[in-house]
Amino acid sequence: MIKYAKNQITFMQYIFLIHGVQVGVGLLTLPRELAEKAGTDGWIALILGWLFSTLGSLIIIQVMKKYPNGTIIDLLTHFFGKWVGKIAAFIFVLYFAFLGSIVFVREGLFIQFWVLPQTNLFILLLLLSIPSYLIVRNNITILGRYAELVFFMTTWVLFFYSTPLKEAHWLHLLPFIKGGWEPILAAAKTTTFSFLGFEIAFFLYPFLQKKQKASIGIVIANILTLAVFLIVTIVAFTFYSPDEITQYKEPTINLLKIVEFRFLERLEIVFLSLYIFVISTTVLPLFFSTVLSASQLFGKQDHSKYVVWLLLLNLVYVLLLPQSLGGNRQLQKEIESISLILVYVFPICLWVYLWLYTCLKRRVLK
Amino acid sequence: MKRWFHVTLLIFFIVILSSCSGKAPLEDLTLAFIIGIDLDDENNLVFYELNPVFGEGTKVGIETYKVKAKTIRDSRRLFDALTTGEVTAGKIQVLLVGKRVLQHGDWFPILDTVYRNPTFSMSTRVVTVDGPVSEVISHHPTEKPQLSLHLKSLIDKNYDRTRAVKGTLQELHREIYEKGMTPFISEVKREKDLELSGISLLDNKGKYAQFLNVPEATLLLMLQNKKRREVTMTIPVLPNDGEKNIFHKNMISFAASKVKTKIKSGYKHNKFYFDIKVKMTINIVERLFPEERLNKEQLTKEVENELKDEINDLLKKIQKKKVDPIGLGLYARAYQYPHYKKVENNWGEAFAESDVNVSVKIDINSNGAVEQ
Numbered sequence: 001m002i003k004y005a006k007n008q009i010t011f012m013q014y015i016f017l018i019h020g021v022q023v024g025v026g027l028l029t030l031p032r033e034l035a036e037k038a039g040t041d042g043w044i045a046l047i048l049g050w051l052f053s054t055l056g057s058l059i060i061i062q063v064m065k066k067y068p069n070g071t072i073i074d075l076l077t078h079f080f081g082k083w084v085g086k087i088a089a090f091i092f093v094l095y096f097a098f099l100g101s102i103v104f105v106r107e108g109l110f111i112q113f114w115v116l117p118q119t120n121l122f123i124l125l126l127l128l129s130i131p132s133y134l135i136v137r138n139n140i141t142i143l144g145r146y147a148e149l150v151f152f153m154t155t156w157v158l159f160f161y162s163t164p165l166k167e168a169h170w171l172h173l174l175p176f177i178k179g180g181w182e183p184i185l186a187a188a189k190t191t192t193f194s195f196l197g198f199e200i201a202f203f204l205y206p207f208l209q210k211k212q213k214a215s216i217g218i219v220i221a222n223i224l225t226l227a228v229f230l231i232v233t234i235v236a237f238t239f240y241s242p243d244e245i246t247q248y249k250e251p252t253i254n255l256l257k258i259v260e261f262r263f264l265e266r267l268e269i270v271f272l273s274l275y276i277f278v279i280s281t282t283v284l285p286l287f288f289s290t291v292l293s294a295s296q297l298f299g300k301q302d303h304s305k306y307v308v309w310l311l312l313l314n315l316v317y318v319l320l321l322p323q324s325l326g327g328n329r330q331l332q333k334e335i336e337s338i339s340l341i342l343v344y345v346f347p348i349c350l351w352v353y354l355w356l357y358t359c360l361k362r363r364v365l366k
Numbered sequence: 367m368k369r370w371f372h373v374t375l376l377i378f379f380i381v382i383l384s385s386c387s388g389k390a391p392l393e394d395l396t397l398a399f400i401i402g403i404d405l406d407d408e409n410n411l412v413f414y415e416l417n418p419v420f421g422e423g424t425k426v427g428i429e430t431y432k433v434k435a436k437t438i439r440d441s442r443r444l445f446d447a448l449t450t451g452e453v454t455a456g457k458i459q460v461l462l463v464g465k466r467v468l469q470h471g472d473w474f475p476i477l478d479t480v481y482r483n484p485t486f487s488m489s490t491r492v493v494t495v496d497g498p499v500s501e502v503i504s505h506h507p508t509e510k511p512q513l514s515l516h517l518k519s520l521i522d523k524n525y526d527r528t529r530a531v532k533g534t535l536q537e538l539h540r541e542i543y544e545k546g547m548t549p550f551i552s553e554v555k556r557e558k559d560l561e562l563s564g565i566s567l568l569d570n571k572g573k574y575a576q577f578l579n580v581p582e583a584t585l586l587l588m589l590q591n592k593k594r595r596e597v598t599m600t601i602p603v604l605p606n607d608g609e610k611n612i613f614h615k616n617m618i619s620f621a622a623s624k625v626k627t628k629i630k631s632g633y634k635h636n637k638f639y640f641d642i643k644v645k646m647t648i649n650i651v652e653r654l655f656p657e658e659r660l661n662k663e664q665l666t667k668e669v670e671n672e673l674k675d676e677i678n679d680l681l682k683k684i685q686k687k688k689v690d691p692i693g694l695g696l697y698a699r700a701y702q703y704p705h706y707k708k709v710e711n712n713w714g715e716a717f718a719e720s721d722v723n724v725s726v727k728i729d730i731n732s733n734g735a736v737e738q
């Protein structure tokens with residue numbers, strides 16, 4: 001069990017890793033998706049989604065506390081035996097690989113559409129794969145440092161959103177709860193998916209230096225994510241008319257089109273180029289979890305070899321199958337229901353089971 | 367072995383780097399600065415384009431083209447056939463739309479490519495031309511800066527003085543889609559010179575509905591709480607009894623340092639009502655009559671009444687045409703949502719029937735540097 005003690009992550013790195021996985025490509029389309037479902041009440045749904053995700057996060061931490069020195073796969077192996085552990089590892093490899101790959105391809109598609117329309121998607125992803133490989137092949141400490149660096153490097157971009165705020169129409173937000181709670185709950189389903197990513201805690205927990213702070217850390221990460229989502233959503237809702245906002249595919253990018261300086265136009269290109277870093281903090285930890293699960297599946301210590309395979313497979317997939325934003329979104333919809341099981345249902349069941357198990361064990365020992 | 371592998375990999379990556387091949391020097395580009403859309407006598411769409419010319423051996427720094435095309439994108443093909451460089455749309459400063467185009471209710475979809483194509487700038491000012499667009503676009507007096515610069519600063523300057531709207535593509539898009547208000551853009555015309563004449567009000571589909579002159583435009587912007595750096599007005603406060611009306615000795619001019627408009631909405635007797643309260647702090651900058659004729663209280667009262675009348679006239683004017691450029695529909699939506707929801711798609715009509723109550727409160731802050 002000493003294997004996780006060697007490279008650890010600090011409390012801050014832990015927060016930014018989780019926050020980084022949560023904030024990714026979803027943010028670009030989030031305001032529109034919320035407006036489609038709940039109009040300008042969509043931001044209430046964000047708070048609901050945040051509540052769910054915080055609860056889910058805390059349950060995951062509770063589960064991980066039962067076996068503090070291993071990942072979820074070690075935990076399952078410990079309590080249920082080797083084969084259950086293997087199956088779980090296999091499922092996690094597939095889940096994280098698919099999720100990571102979907103986000104990775106989407107990242108490429110966005111860059112292609114907005115910044116480099118004449119460049120082949122394959123080449124874009126090939127170029128993105130190289131730094132991805134260089135980071136993911138290392139241990140978690142490097143990844144944690146990367147997440148922390150990117151957070152501080154990119155957060156200031158939010159200040160650009162103060163420009164559209166100058167022309168904000170706060171009346172758009174009134175009246176609150178216009179169509180009753182039903183549309184808000186429908187939108188809350190969307191926001192629950194926006195907050196996905198905290199399941200990475202299954203794999204981060206054993207690396208955390210101070211485990212007693214795991215719960216507070218994951219709550220802080222969720223709050224940070226909520227803050228980013230709320231700022232962008234409210235700016236979009238007040239700037240665009242509620243009847244208009246659904247016209248834009250990626251309102252988060254469109255908002256920046258109106259920011260112009262004397263020396264710089266089309267700020268959204270600069271923004272999107274910076275945003276590659278933000279998306280990478282989603283993709284890289286997902287890839288890392290994939291290869292970590294894979295190395296546990298095959299019982300190897302070194303995971304760097306799997307990174308090459310993962311990235312190559314990904315490129316072959318892009319090369320063979322034509323990619324489109326619509327298809328990509330469809331794939332994501334399909335994986336979302338799996339996410340729901342893996343992130344909410346599975347930890348709750350496991351938690352109840354482990355709780356009963358420890359209770360019974362204690363009674364037997366008595 | 368490993369080193370060779372790395373070197374080969376590096377060379378491979380350098381070879382496939384693709385971003386350096388498509389460079390575009392400024393001289394080879396044709397940057398469209400102004401695009402004009404108009405109808406010719408047989409109702410065919412005509413597109414105009416104005417671009418600067420860089421490079422040696424050119425005398426006039428500017429050139430204009432006119433083509434007949436079906437759509438904006440289609441016009442690019444024809445412009446490409448005429449110009450030296452590739453026509454690029456990213457730097458369009460002003461989009462001129464002929465009034466005759468606006469008189470057809472379904473013109474807005476022809477701007478589709480502007481919003482669909484991310485290379486278009488969203489801060490392009492959209493301006494109505496009263497009369498043929500060709501007259502404006504071919505207007506190149508030697509004493510003025512280049513037309514695109516001139517037009518843009520003409521609008522921006524008046525925007526800063528609360529007399530015109532910027533009417534960017536972004537704003538127009540919002541106003542067209544927003545059900546609770548109707549769009550408005552600045553209007554220019556060419557008599558002898560190019561002049562900013564006022565604001566064109568469009569109905570909710572974008573069809574030309576009403577013209578507002580510059581003083582009316584100022585009032586409209588005040589009602590929208592869009593006071594910019596300066597608001598100046600010149601209004602009569604006394605009946606004009608001067609000799610032969612040469613010198614208007616009944617006029618007063620003031621600059622408003624603070625304009626605050628509060629709008630309350632309500633619903634009574636099956637129609638909406640709005641309470642508009644305008645509060646202004648003004649500094650008198652010009653007064654052509656002696657102080658004895660009106661003391662401060664009387665003057666305040668007179669200015670209040672005059673402004674109130676003007677605002678009421680403006681409201682009548684827009685209600686008659688069933689347009690709502692003020693955006694009262696936004697207030698109706700925010701505070702009377704169930705009632706608004708029912709008439710949302712016909713807000714113009716509902717607004718035309720609603721009661722609007724205006725009150726103006728003036729606070730005279732200073733009288734200027736002279737006594738009397």
